[in-house]
């Protein structure tokens with residue numbers, strides 16, 4: 001393999017910590033950090049420059065785009081989409097000694113550049129709009145937008161727009 005090609009392989013450009021478990025058919029792009037004890041399910045895709053810290057759980061078929069920050073103790077379900085540059089936090093009053101992760105339930109969509117406060121739960125199939133700052137739990141099937149994020153719709157309406165866009 002040429003030097004240029006070799007530099008594009010995962011081994012040379014990614015950090016994978018100790019005791020990380022990675023499922024089948026996982027695609028990890030370049031310059032990604034994965035901290036120790038993190039669990040990644042099957043068919044997960046992780047974009048370039050993503051930082052996924054220690055003790056994180058990621059469910060099957062979840063897609064994490066480039067430049068996403070996922071701190072320790074975050075729990076992400078299955079079939080979740082996380083757009084580029086989304087940031088989760090785990091310390092509400094830094095630098096504190098007490099951390100609490102974000103939970104993202106199955107099927108949720110976190111759009112580009114969203115920020116999520118420590119300890120928040122994003123409910124099943126909910127949508128967080130691009131640029132939103134989420135400071136409170138989001139109930140299932142809810143679309144939230146803005147700073148701070150508030151309810152602006154539901155998942156059924158979002159899916160209708162998505163299918164119309166696609167067809």
Ligand SMILES: CC(C)(COP(=O)(O)OP(=O)(O)OC[C@H]1O[C@@H](n2cnc3c(N)ncnc32)[C@H](O)[C@@H]1OP(=O)(O)O)[C@@H](O)C(=O)NCCC(=O)NCCS
Nearest residue numbers: 083084110111112113127128129130131132145146152161
């Ligand atoms: C949530 C989202 C789908 C809403 O888009 P939409 O339904 O087409 O919304 P519209 O453009 O029709 O706007 C509807 C209203 O919401 C507002 N709005 C739309 N997106 C908003 C956002 N991200 N934050 C705050 N307000 C927003 C609009 O200003 C408009 O307000 P108005 O009715 O007072 O004029 C879109 O903002 C989004 O986040 N898309 C995902 C992009 C992304 O991250 N892609 C990832 C891969 S690149």
